[in-house]
Amino acid sequence: MSDSSSPRTVPARLPLATAPQASALLRSLTGLLARWMPRQRWFAGKGRPLSSLTLVSATELLPCTGGGPIPGLLHLLVRTRLGGQEGAPPAGDCYQLLLGVRPTLPPTLNPALVGRPADGPLRGKAVYEALHDARLAALLLERLRAPGRLGGLTFGRAPGSAIPSGLPARVLTGEQSNTSVVYGDTHILKLFRRVSPGINPDLELPLALAEAGSGRVPAPAAWFEATLPPPPDTGNSTGGGRDERHRDGAEPMTLGVLAPFLSGSSDGWQLALRSLAERTDFTGSARSLGRATAEVHTALATVLPTVRLGREQLEHVAAAMAERLDEAAEAVPALRPYRAGLRRSFDTVADFARRGGTCVAQRLHGDLHLGQVLHTAETGTWSLIDFEGEPARPLADRRRPGPPVRDIAGMLRSFDYAACQHPAGGPWVDSWSRANRTAYCQGYAEASGQDPMDQLDLLRAYETDKAVYEVLYEARHRPAWLHVPMAAVRRLAAAPG
Structure with a gap:
């Protein structure tokens, strides 16, 4: 299997996509993320320092560099290397991050603060865990309601699935390896934190069970993946849908699955x-x-x-x-x-x-x-x-x-x-x-x-x-x-x- 998430793969059609911009972005966030990520429940390298980060992809779901009151929403895939792994192969764990960006942070979001970059394209802005911001979590639901591509992300939706708009969002608490957001009382989104190339069984198997007519498992309503481009020297930096990705020899990473929420x-x-x-x-x-x-x-x-x-x-x-x-x-x-x-x-x-x-x-x-x-x-x-x-x-x-x-x-x-x-x-x-x-x-x-x-x-x-x-x-x-x-x-x- 080819490593479709190697450091060379930076989406080429995004506001933060050029190599200098992407490098400046990562440099400005590295120190903040290196301190913040190991404290998160979903981080797998407990007890070991995070020695380096490599940017895999950066996608602006909402513009992050403007000066207005509207928050920005940044999707990152970053690869980590832990302390003591100097002799290890280049590939390490890849994590999915959704970061909100605001000039000032409301007090209710202070617990979600990652930090304020001292330089780079987000200098001085508050960078925080986006899913705790109901406004940004609602935007993610809207993206799931509208299949298509945005940069390196592909959004899919099951035929005939009913996903209401305007549902209030709340992040589930508790010990989880991932992060789950409940929308109203009808849907739940599981966001995978540690990701790798290939379809996640939490999407693959419920889809198969829905095909079999099983009523024991909620059928996925929507999902999204990272469809990372091939190396630049192939002459194809934009990629395509699921079939095209497989022709390129790269497997999409499953990033999240939206399913019915069994209220009650x-x-x-x-x-x-x-x-x-x-x-x-x-x-x-x-x-x-x-x-x-x-x-x-x-x-x-x-x-x-x-x-x-x-x-x-x-x-x-x-x-x-x-x-x-x-x-x-x-x-x-x-x-x-x-x-x-x-x-x-x-x-x-x-x-x-x-x-x-x-x-x-x-x-x-x-x-x-x-x-x-x-x-x-x-x-x-x-x-x-x-x-x-x-x-x-x-x-x-x-x-x-x-x-x-x-x-x-x-x-x-x-x-x-x-x-x-x-x-x-x-x-x-x-x-x-x-x-x-x-x-x-x-x-x-x-x-x-x-x-x-x-x-x-x-x-x-x-x-x-x-x-x-x-x-x-x-x-x-x-x-x-x-x-x-x-x-x-x-x-x-x-x-x-």
Whole structure:
């Protein structure tokens, strides 16, 4: 795959597009962004200094260099290099930024301030996180309502989708790897922060499920991508639509997806915590959630290719799990005493493969847990959302087919996570988790005809791999939560091989 976001690619038909202007812009913002980006929840390089920034593209959605009261809106793609990466290849993480520009900043927007450049085309102006400005967030919605191109950005819209104009915007708070904006009570925009060439599964899979007629996943209404131009020496600096981009050998980056907002729904995590707090039965909900998961898997297998994993592929799966375990144990010392016990689950999969075992793999949700499902009380139905996969993993990995038990293992871990939040703990809480794990698998088997427990060794291996991922994630982002996956690590390491 060609690196369509290399530093040489600066859109050539934009107000800030010439090389000197782009260089001056980045120089004026580098210091501000280098201090601001590492403090953001979506920044992946926690704990390491940001040593350099490279401008990938700059697009003015609203003019930023005027002197009037109308705010400017600047879209940036910047590539980062972290401290200690001097010997690393040039390609680093690419981030999407939406920056507002005003001569003076209203007090309500002070928390969103990035800083004031001391020089360059934005000298002295207030540069801030644009999505917190309702006026600029509304402009982005208008761009999504009107398909077409603006510089290096392409806006697409699903045929027949109804997107009202003039909807009030509000940014969702909470811990996210991306940024979400709710418009009125009808739509939600997910803006991907860490981006790479290729279609994001959070656009690809819901579009495929809409084609399959699945009612379990909100269908995308609109989206936008970065269609970066090829190198200047090709003689084509303007690019084109999706087909033309592929002819050039470059893949668009998915930047954001607008989907229906399921107003009045509650996510599974909050419902599970409420059940634990009130000591109520949740197994009926868990069973119906298992059926919903099976329906989504069945629909994905209908419209997208499936493969059968044989000995070589399954041995590779087991080896990759063991490698991730070793890497996590190096980063998190608390994991090291359990490494041998956890590895037994992966060895069991390799042994299964050597005995001639196989399994079917298909496209999956990729990061399924109770926070990624919504329950609508009015209809009594579950919906699955957020098909991006685990953001820390490369996009190619997140788009790779896998056994359905991988998603199931993620949900089983989520029931454990919820149980660990109960302050009292004890036998009732443990029983709650076991009962709902069982009910979820039963519901899945009822709807799919495939009982996850028939693949117990593979299921346990994926649950172990997920727990290892959680240990590394919590150690980096939420150390106070590390005890939750560590409880699972101790249980899984002590399980017989």
